[in-house]
Amino acid sequence: MCPWAWGSEPAFRRLRTALAGRVHWRRAYAVLFDDEDDPAPDPAAETAYYAGYVERISAHTRAPRAARLSRVAASSWPSSLVAVAAELQGGGVAERVLRRLRETVFALGEPADTLEAAVAATRGVPGLDPDRLRSDAASPGALERVRADRAEARRPVPEVLAVRSGSPHPGTAKEASGGGYRYALPTLLLRAPSGHRVVPGWRPYTTYAAAVEEVFPGLLGPAAPLSPAEALELHGSLTEPERHLLAEGAWPPPGAIPLETGNGPLWLHPDEASARPGPSRPAPYRSELRLRPRPAE
Secondary structure: OOOHHHHHHHHHHHHHOOOOOOOOOOOOOOOOOOOOOOOOHHHHHHHHHHHHHHHHHHHHHHOOOOOOOOOOOOOHHHHHHHHHHHHOOOHHHHHHHHHHHOOOOOOOOOOOOOOHHHHHOOOOOOOOOHHHHHHHHHOOOHHHHHHHHHHHHOOOOHHHHOOOOOOOOOOOOOOOOOOEEEEOOOOEEEOOOOEEEEOOOOOOHHHHHHHHHHHHHOOOOOOOOOOHHHHHHOOOOOEEHHHHHHHHHOOOOOOOEEEEEEEEEEEEEEHHHHHHHOOOOOOOOOOOOOOOOOOOO
């Protein structure tokens, strides 16, 4: 639910694709909106402030933002529990589930902040067993995993306590409620027998690639770019920054469907568009497209 992490997805998707089968990639859910947070005295004012905050971040990242945000998420726990539960059904399923959960906030403006909403958002994900997902998300194992992730996020490595960077979001560790610090979101930690490297905050793909080269020399070789059709079929949905970074060729591919957001389209594969929940469907692409607050990153 972090807008900076959402804006980092183009670089992370490219990195995951380039390193597929070569590294173990593990996510830790830091719980940005915690159940312990006090409710806002004026929810409408809080929502208006946060929507403006996300809009300012999207000016840097170019990531989609919802045309209208209905509310600030009440809690990160339900979506985190559903995301970790989806991992039990395979990596491909988990990626699609997590993407759907993120899009509830940043494309649709309806945060999946209850278990029912989070499960509903995953309807139609290929290969997903929804009954198992619901059961696994409510299990003690999922709760234990997210609690461990939350605790890990509050034990940051020393390098992130003071960060010098020209990034608008350098990723310096945040003061945590109850004392201490937690990682800023997102933070990428690379571990190898030779040591580790940490890349906090919002960074370009080249920064992540350089960090991988330091820790794993020669691991990240040149990769043939995907065609637009291949990229959209692989991922199901692509933002404008993602399609520029992940695909090469004339855009849009046949059948691509734009779902309009507050600042441009989210591109959907036709199978993804027909499977996802929602009262209305985006129209097929047929012509050229022209172009306190609660805790936040």
